Amino acid sequence: xxxxxxxxxxxxxxxxxxxxxxxxxxxxxxxxxxxxxxxxxxxxxxxxxxxxxxxxxxxxxxxxxxxxxxxxxxxxxxxxxxxxxxxxxxxxxxxxxxxxxxxxxxxxxxxxxxxxxxxxxxxxxxxxxxxxxxxxxxxxxxxxxxxxxxxxxxxxxxxxxxxxxxxxxxxxxxxxxxxxxxxxxxxxxxxxxxxxxxxxxxxxxxxxxxxxxxxxxxxxxxxxxxxxxxxxxxxxxxxxxxxxxxxxxxxxxxxxxxxxxxxxxxxxxxxxxxxxxxxxxxxxxxxxxxxxxxxxxxxxxxxxxxxxxxxxxxxxxxxxxxxxxxxxxxxxxxxxxxxxxxxxxxxxxxxxxxxxxxxxxxxxxxxxxxxxxxxxxxxxxxxxxxxxxxxxxxxxxxxxxxxxxxxxxxxxxxxxxxxxxxxxxxxxxxxxxxxxxxxxxxxxxxxxxxxxxxxxxxxxxxxxxxxxxxxxxxxxxxxxxxxxxxxxxxxxxxxxxxxxxxxxxxxxxxxxxx
Amino acid sequence: xxxxxxxxxxxxxxxxxxxxxxxxxxxxxxxxxxxxxxxxxxxxxxxxxxxxxxxxxxxxxxxxxxxxxxxxxxxxxxxxxxxxxxxxxxxxxxxxxxxxxxxxxxxxxxxxxxxxxxxxxxxxxxxxxxxxxxxxxxxxxxxxxxxxxxxxxxxxxxx
Ligand SMILES: Cc1cc2nc3c(=O)[nH]c(=O)nc-3n(C[C@H](O)[C@H](O)[C@H](O)COP(=O)(O)O)c2cc1C
Ligand code: SF4
Numbered sequence: 266x267x268x269x270x271x272x273x274x275x276x277x278x279x280x281x282x283x284x285x286x287x288x289x290x291x292x293x294x295x296x297x298x299x300x301x302x303x304x305x306x307x308x309x310x311x312x313x314x315x316x317x318x319x320x321x322x323x324x325x326x327x328x329x330x331x332x333x334x335x336x337x338x339x340x341x342x343x344x345x346x347x348x349x350x351x352x353x354x355x356x357x358x359x360x361x362x363x364x365x366x367x368x369x370x371x372x373x374x375x376x377x378x379x380x381x382x383x384x385x386x387x388x389x390x391x392x393x394x395x396x397x398x399x400x401x402x403x404x405x406x407x408x409x410x411x412x413x414x415x416x417x418x419x420x421x422x423x424x425x426x427x428x429x430x431x432x433x434x435x436x437x438x439x440x441x442x443x444x445x446x447x448x449x450x451x452x453x454x455x456x457x458x459x460x461x462x463x464x465x466x467x468x469x470x471x472x473x474x475x476x477x478x479x480x481x482x483x484x485x486x487x488x489x490x491x492x493x494x495x496x497x498x499x500x501x502x503x504x505x506x507x508x509x510x511x512x513x514x515x516x517x518x519x520x521x522x523x524x525x526x527x528x529x530x531x532x533x534x535x536x537x538x539x540x541x542x543x544x545x546x547x548x549x550x551x552x553x554x555x556x557x558x559x560x561x562x563x564x565x566x567x568x569x570x571x572x573x574x575x576x577x578x579x580x581x582x583x584x585x586x587x588x589x590x591x592x593x594x595x596x597x598x599x600x601x602x603x604x605x606x607x608x609x610x611x612x613x614x615x616x617x618x619x620x621x622x623x624x625x626x627x628x629x630x631x632x633x634x635x636x637x638x639x640x641x642x643x644x645x646x647x648x649x650x651x652x653x654x655x656x657x658x659x660x661x662x663x664x665x666x667x668x669x670x671x672x673x674x675x676x677x678x679x680x681x682x683x684x685x686x687x688x689x690x691x692x693x694x695x696x697x698x699x700x701x702x703x704x705x706x707x708x709x710x711x712x713x714x715x716x717x718x719x720x721x722x723x724x725x726x727x728x729x730x731x732x733x734x735x736x737x738x739x740x741x742x743x744x745x746x747x748x749x750x751x752x753x754x755x756x757x758x759x760x761x762x763x764x765x766x767x768x769x770x771x772x773x774x775x776x777x778x779x
Numbered sequence: 780x781x782x783x784x785x786x787x788x789x790x791x792x793x794x795x796x797x798x799x800x801x802x803x804x805x806x807x808x809x810x811x812x813x814x815x816x817x818x819x820x821x822x823x824x825x826x827x828x829x830x831x832x833x834x835x836x837x838x839x840x841x842x843x844x845x846x847x848x849x850x851x852x853x854x855x856x857x858x859x860x861x862x863x864x865x866x867x868x869x870x871x872x873x874x875x876x877x878x879x880x881x882x883x884x885x886x887x888x889x890x891x892x893x894x895x896x897x898x899x900x901x902x903x904x905x906x907x908x909x910x911x912x913x914x915x916x917x918x919x920x921x922x923x924x925x926x927x928x929x930x931x932x933x934x935x936x937x938x
Contacts, residue, residue, distance in 0.1 A: 275903075275904060276904075276905050276907050276908050278917075279905050279908055448901065448902060449902065450861075450865045450901065451865045452902075452906065488810075489900060489903050526807065527810055529806060529810070529846070529848055530845055530846035531844065543806060546806055546831075547841060549844060605907070607868075607907055608869060608909060609868040609869055613907035614907050649901075681864045681868055683868045687868065692867075695864070702901070703901070
């Protein structure tokens with residue numbers, strides 16, 4: 266039986282992959298062809314989705330982008346034997362966009378059946394857990410520390426240090442919490458892992474549980490991700506059945522339980538302490554730190570809170586060793602970062618690369634420039650709290666420290682591209698509006714300051730007391746940076762000030778770019 | 780207690796019973812109620828508060844904190860439009876304007892014929908194919924005003 270792959274990834278579905286799979290099934294049946302349709306994750310090359318891949322004697326052959334109406338012709342042309350057709354792409358892994366990536370965390374995404382435990386194990390899955398089960402707790406943590414892995418959720422805090430703190434906080438109950446709130450616009454790597462290879466997250470969390478002695482894990486998933494929810498629940502069930510979750514993991518006598526909890530559309534609940542409040546059933550008000558969640562976390566117990574990508578990178582680290590992972594990257598940014606090309610970009614998608622590539626390479630060599638064909642004018646890296654960059658800054662290497670040096674952040678690796686039709690005063694205003702909408706309300710500079718920020722920008726744009734209001738805006742940003750408890754209020758000034766400084770002409774100011 | 784709530788109350792009590800032993804159960808309970816009833820009726824607050832030993836104000840505070848929870852019945856179809864940066868970079872603002880004009884309602888409103896509710900969301904994770912919307916459970920990418928009209932027409936045709 267020929268295996269044919271059509272993605273179940275949300276973005277592929279948003280382009281019609283569901284109908285493609287359905288049509289393929291009915292057309293094949295009508296033509297008496299026996300096929301096995303696998304609903305895989307996405308390869309992350311979304312300009313080619315819906316992508317259809319066929320397992321042939323010569324290996325996997327891809328066709329795309331395929332619409333349901335193309336199916337009869339594709340079958341007639343001999344798609345199941347990998348024959349030629351205008352939509353023929355050949356071996357997708359030979360395309361430079363794919364070939365030049367370093368797919369460590371995403372090794373299986375787009376390749377396997379996401380909810381098949383057998384498939385996972387056949388593709389090197391659960392090897393990290395196997396190693397971890399034979400190690401002392403401190404040894405597991407040491408591998409993570411040695412890997413140089415830093416939190417991929419935004420703050421880039423060393424994961425090994427966090428785990429060590431939880432390990433050394435004695436308690437009857439500890440928790441592993443996965444932050445799957447992925448609220449940043451322009452990001453979808455967490456979603457792609459959860460939809461395309463949920464077992465790698467489950468394995469990573471199980472290893473974390475073993476490492477620090479936590480027996481219960483929660484995945485706090487944003488409600489906007491119903492397809493990820495489904496895939497996770499299917500995989501969790503399979504893991505329980507296969508003895509990879511439960512009271513006795515693979516006969517080790519060690520327990521780890523896992524459950525998905527849904528958020529409810531609050532961006533601030535991606536902030537780790539707000540997330541914990543939400544998991545406890547409360548409003549997502551940010552907590553004061555200290556105490557750190559690693560010491561007083563969920564229900565007052567020591568808790569690891571890690572991003573999806575951080576946790577999903579753990580299995581390969583435990584499989585191949587901390588050194589293997591650390592050998593990728595530059596400076597203090599070790600390993601790989603799954604970058605997400607979004608917005609106005611021709612070849613949008615997921616690109617997992619070792620740290621060190623420049624933004625320009627990514628935007629032009631792989632991204633292919635803007636989708637509209639117009640010049641790229643502004644690029645926001647690191648989500649809604651990240652700075653807007655302009656052309657002169659595109660040669661900055663993708664590295665935490667290099668970005669910090671230009672007052673920017675890499676964050677969760679989201680890259681939103683705008684062409685020259687963008688109005689940067691509007692984007693600055695939007696950043697303030699977003700803060701109004703999403704502030705948890707605890708600190709005045711964030712709650713009220715953002716409302717004032719919208720008004721001041723409106724006055725600048727309307728040319729009312731321009732010089733005075735620009736000064737006021739800067740003052741206000743200063744107050745937000747200094748007087749906010751968390752990065753919501755504390756970093757909203759990044760997009761606002763970078764827009765003002767790099768694109769003053771959009772505010773009706775003289776273009777005096779330093 | 781309203782007439783409606785007399786019919787809804789058994790559902791609320793079922794959801795409460797199903798989540799009794801769960802730690803941190805308030806959000807799962809609110810999801811359960813909204814999944815079943817389409818919204819969280821005002822009258823349910825007292826029952827939730829009583830079951831969880833919370834004050835009504837606490838329950839109300841949680842419901843109002845989260846954008847996703849609604850306290851009024853939705854239209855037959857719920858249209859969610861992403862308003863975040865990536866979608867803006869691909870003419871999302873034009874789509875927003877078009878959608879509000881075409882449906883004749885603003886965000887967080889429901890059409891008079893109760894067919895459509897329009898909601899704003901900030902990111903659907905579909906940023907590689909902006910602008911993105913969802914209609915009920917289905918997600919759509921690269922939505923132009925024309926495509927929007929087709930999708931709405933398909934909803935109307937299907938009822
Ligand atoms: C406003 C705000 C929103 C955040 N949203 C997310 C998010 O959606 N996902 C995430 O993993 N981290 C998010 N973070 C970062 C978390 O607070 C925390 O640093 C992270 O979950 C830790 O995991 P890591 O070390 O693996 O990155 C957010 C932080 C702030 C201040
Ligand atoms: S900065 Fe804003 S979101 Fe963060 S704690 Fe203060 S009010 Fe809440």
